[in-house]
Amino acid sequence: MTQPIGEEFQIPKPKVLGPRNDPLDIIQTRLRTHGRPASIAGPMVRYSKLPFRQVCRHYDVDIVYTPMILAREFVRNSHARMADFSTNKGDAPLIVQVGVNNVSDLLKFVEMVAPYCDGVGINCGCPIREQIREGIGxxxxxxxxxxxxxxxxxxQKYGEKLRLETKIRIHENLDETVTLCKRLCDAGVDWITIHGRTRTTxxxxxxxxxxxxxxVDRLGDKHVPIIANGDCFSRQDLQRITEITGVDGVMAVRGLLNNPAMLSGYDTCPWGCVELFWHYALEYGGLPYQLLQHHLFCMLENMQLKKSLLKKLMTIQCTAELLDWFDENFILKRHGEPGFAVQKDIPYK
Known part of the structure; x- marks a missing residue:
């Protein structure tokens, strides 16, 4: 979204879904076209911003989610819209996740984001007490x-023009989860993501x-695709979870923060992720410094960077100083230079 949404703003029509950006089609065909289940980068509060999403797309991630956006703030506050959501033409397939507790806010929210995404996901899994008290998550x-x-x-309003997902947790009584999933299928949901923990786990x-x-076994043959979520920290986990559950795809979350390339088979984060993240963060702008710093810390810690350098990284106070520090200690290639984003090991100077 590059234009503010207000009374005088004409909201475009939803995007046209096709084989390249229809998330449902991707989920249903990945096993046949790629020999593996669909791989999905799930929503992370603060962290699933545009630069990080673009890095994940380089490494066998089929579908990417935004962080959860609160509908009540988004539909009423232009500052919230500008802060919470940014995207571009290369950011697809994209699912915008929403925290919402009523039909009216949801319909307004969907109308605003539909032209800029390929689907909307309703967050039904956030266990934070404040959200639960408000009827969200x-x-x-x-x-x-x-x-x-x-x-x-x-x-009923959008039909096949927009995909809709619900991300749920399991109940203490699993038959309640089965019943809920059947009802969601009848309501028209396109797919369901199930996190393998209860609200209190x-x-x-x-x-x-x-x-x-x-x-999955009790939903029968006519259910919508099911995605499993929880404890996916490698490509091997993606295959293992699929074999255990019989799902159509797997959503990874925490593991990607440390190693955005893990679903490509990298056991540790390759240096190429660092160069890509720097490129996208500077190219797109708007990323809070503390967030940029923490993304780099997570990746470098996973790469087992020297502890003295990790400590120094966290003392740096601004983007310009941090970039200078990277150039002083490593060979940090820029976009367009030979060998950009292909290095695996840390190129110390």
Whole structure:
């Protein structure tokens, strides 16, 4: 989005979906076309911004999500719109995830973002107490009437012109999850992502893939595609999770923050990710310095950068100083230079 949305702004029509950018088509055909399930970079609060999304696309990620955007703020506040969402023509297929608790805000939100994305995902998995108190995130899996009414409202208005996903967690009673998924299918959802933890399960506890398999097995042959989420930290995990659960694709989240190339088979983050991230961060601009710094820290820590250099990195206060520090300590190639973004190991000077 490059233009503010206000009373005088004419909202364009939704994007035209085709084989290259229709996320549902990609999910349904990846096993046949690529010999692997669909790979998805899930939403991370603050971190799934445009520069990072573009890096992930270089490394066998089929579909990428934005961070969760609160509908009530987005539809009412132009500053929130400018801060929360940026994209470009190369940012596809793109799913914009929304935190929402009513049909009216959701329809307004979808109208605003539909011209700039390929689908919208309703967040039904965020376990943060503040969000749950407002009826957002995990609260929605315990309010199926509201959730299904929101899905129906969007699909009745947009049909096949816009894809709609719901990202849920499992219930303590798995049969409740089965029932919810069946209702979502009837409401018209295009696919469902299931996180293999309950609302109260900590991330340190392994994801329950047998629970996802239980749900998939009981949905029968006519259900929409199911994506598994949780504990995907390598390409091997993507295959393993698919084999256990029988899903159509796998969503990775935390693992990509440390190693955006992991779904290409890299066990550790390659230096090429660092060069790509620098390129996109400077090319697109608008990324808060602390976020840029932390992305680089996560990647370099995964690459086992010398601890003394990691500590120094976190003391630097601005982008210009950080870029100078990289040039002093490493061979940091720029876009257009021979060998840009192909180096695997850290090129110390």
């Amino acid at each position: 995990c609260a929605l899996i315990y309010n199926p009437d509201l959730l299904c009414s929101m899905v129906s409202a969007v699909k 900590r991330s340190s506890v392994p994801a329950n893939f047998e629970a996802i398999k239980y749900v």
